[in-house]
Amino acid sequence: MKQLHKQSSMNHRRDEETPSTQTPPYSPKSLKHPKSIPRSINYLFKEQRLLFILIGILIGSTFFILQPSLSRLGPTDAHSPIRRSFSKDNTVSSGVSVFSDNHDSSASFSSGTNRAVYGKVGRVPVGIGRRRMRVVVTGGAGFVGSHLVDKLIARGDEVIVLDNFFTGRKDNLVHLFGNPMFELIRHDVVEPILLEVDQIYHLACPASPVHYKYNPVKTIKTNVMGTLNMLGLAKRVGARFLLTSTSEVYGDPLQHPQKETYWGNVNPIGKVASATTIICFGCLFSYSCRLLLSFGLIWLGERSCYDEGKRTAETLAMDYHRGAGVEVWFS
């Protein structure tokens, strides 16, 4: 107790010794001098400051008034050379077109020259003026797919290829390895996959009779389940969807040429192709036609796994379009 008392008295003494460092009691800030307003006006008028402020306001408002009309002169302008369509200009040499969102139509594609060149198509870099797309190409290691991937990369898009390498080859894409805009995933489309993409080009399918008849059940599975998975992905992420179909969905046509209203002559339990063979007999002496003849002969036999698979894929795509609002395209 004694000690405590001693300590408190010492503290008391120390308090007395130290000079007072406490802040003075609060006093409200005095109001500005009434003379400060005329002084600020005076400041504005000096050295033409007001004039500069007015000019600044004028330039600013002119820019904001003109800006909406300048942005309207974009791709949707009727006289603009840039188109918003799925046109023939964008057709890759072997038949698949690319979705076009305001890119220069002068940048047409030639598969032979573009393989090793990134973004050097046309006079103006094609990527300018449009948002970069994230695109997935299934079957991108195949013949058509690899050319499509080249076109998309040249356009400035980020491309993800999904392929199980059933018939496709890495060699078709080797020139893109190391390109930061390109990604290759070994994946079978019959299994679901989740990717954040803007567009889906669905090409994965065995495409020649030898390959699709090798395992017919797998062929139809790829077409039906693969397309379902890709449509599901398109629905989930709001992506545009393109299906590479085939004229085989109309079977052995009874009309030549076929009109838009012709719905085919199909055979869901098998198929014998004779029409192609007959056409090729007419020009046996041309080298290219002899190739076609052999191709026609290979076609003989059951191939409904391919035809019906592609037809189902088309039906699925239309049902996703009508039922879920997915934007679908066919090629």
Ligand SMILES: O=c1ccn([C@@H]2O[C@H](COP(=O)(O)OP(=O)(O)O[C@H]3OC[C@@H](O)[C@H](O)[C@H]3O)[C@@H](O)[C@H]2O)c(=O)[nH]1
């Ligand atoms: O189950 C499969 C089967 C095939 N594929 C791939 O799909 C690609 C098909 O390419 P191919 O070179 O064999 O054939 P193509 O490029 O000529 O086919 C193209 O045109 C015809 C259409 O029916 C096809 O859908 C389209 O890919 C290959 O890379 C193959 O590996 C898969 O990813 N999964």
